Amino acid sequence: MRALANFTTAEIERAKRYASAIPPADLDPRIGALVNELIGRVADKWTMMILETLAEQGELRFTRLSEFVKGISQKMLTQTLRNMERDGLVICTVHPVVPPKVEYRLTGLGLRLGSAFCGVWVWAAENLDHVEKARQLFDGKAKAGS
Amino acid sequence: MRALANFTTAEIERAKRYASAIPPADLDPRIGALVNELIGRVADKWTMMILETLAEQGELRFTRLSEFVKGISQKMLTQTLRNMERDGLVICTVHPVVPPKVEYRLTGLGLRLGSAFCGVWVWAAENLDHVEKARQLFDGKAKAGS
């Protein structure tokens, strides 16, 4: 890890804690593969946004949910919700009334995933301008190089 | 948040910390949109896996990296690396020798994102069997219902 020489000590500490939290999965390579499969499933744009909305709002009906998650089509909302339900992240309660009323909320598992993702959200919020500057710099260089 | 009534207190505490960490982004709706765009960019399967590998391994050459990130095509590796470089997550060092030698490592920004994602990895490793059981249960019900 000599490559990390020019990071701050705080950053290195975080990296170490990061690395040390992973090993258990590496004992059996199949486990690692399964974890990656699971990550791939869950690290989906819509999954993350639905997860975030439900974690913030608590419990929502289908249409209400679609209003919070801007830009999602009803097809993707349904599809993603079904997958999340299958994975045990979400519970769907159907009230037998007309017009139908269906409410979605996170399970304990889903809630824990939500708080696990929290760090990513905070990172995004904190480093938004940082990323934008990096992009402008990169695009500027690319143009100059052509 | 009455919907959370049947969670453990620990889970509720986590949810509260979660929710309280988000608000700053909601002040200006445009910020929220930008954060979501950024999340969409970064919550990509390959981005996450490359990020993880570089956080663990420190610094790697192109081919070496492709060995760690199982299943990735060289096209996607190049593409994802370029995007990450553009976003300021990764630094690419080109050594002017033959054969070419190009090394990739995380920037401080990338490293921080890596540690932010750490929670998700831990969650995945911890709850793998939980998810699998939920899937079997769900699939069983689906079959019974048909």
Place this chain on the structure above:
DNA sequence: CGGGATCCTACGGGATACTG
């Protein structure tokens, strides 16, 4: 209201071949 069923298209992404 909350979806399911269809249709259709754009594009993600793999395989292969070529280059400095």
Place this chain on the structure above:
DNA sequence: CAGTATCCCGTAGGATCCCG
């Protein structure tokens, strides 16, 4: 070795219509 360029296919995912 580290890409770039080309071709090509599958499917993610939007639009639309319908139904209980």
